[in-house]
Amino acid sequence: MKTHLLLSIGCLGMPVAEASAAVVFYEELPYFSAADSPFFPGIQAGTIYLEDFEDHQLNTPHITSWDSPRVVDVVNGMEVWSQQLGRSHRLLGNVITTWSVDADDGLNGDFRGLLGDTWTTLDQAKGQIYGRMEFRFSPDEQGRYPTYVGFVVTEALDPFSEVEFGVATFTGPESTEGGYDPLSWIPRPNSFPGDTRQHRFFGIHASAGIWRLNIDNVRQIDHVQYGYAIPEPGTALLTATAALASASRRRRAPARQLP
16 A cells, blocks of 8 residues: 555646536546546645555555455456455456556556556455445544545446446535446557556545545446645645655754763
8 A cells, every 4th residue: 555645737637527516526537647646736745545455455544445355456367365364365267357557567658557456346255246336434533524536447347338436425415427438448459458548537526525435337446546635736846845855854964962
């Protein structure tokens, strides 16, 4: 897990659909690394969490999933690591291949995500993948619920059906957004299974606070992002620079002379 808390250029990543006065859905975006997220300045500034599952767990703060057993790592397309079993477990004759975010293998631009980790849901008794995921958020130490939530779909369960997702807030019924066609993401020509050019980021902003996220028709997701504020890019850069300068001053401080 990278516990980084999270620019798009022009109109990319801008909110485009408003389900109510308090819930805004962001336009879908191609996604190869955290820098492609419209929440990236918040990750840099420490106001948005990023869960990339690279430690095989969902363990960033203030988030849980109802999925049981939880499956968060697929090894060499043949085995899965289960939090319930605490060990590798061979699927009952099935083969699942990881389609992780491109940059998670250490090389951004190779269009292959086979060496990273993702989140999927599995009924181990049946060897069956579920197409619905749910995450719940709890208040942080200041009593806040996240107002920004995002995630990356790396594989749809049924490419012929739309990906839909919704959030529950503290004002009114659940707000749902859909109409995203996985077949439209497939790059042509020269594409291949798991091509990371198919990955898509989806984001939501709700000023009232989000306590639940549901996603339908997904097989694997990655880079779950959630938090409380997205500063202007310049502000995030200044914050990071100030932190580095402070650390540098501490390293260069002369040793105190004992009397």
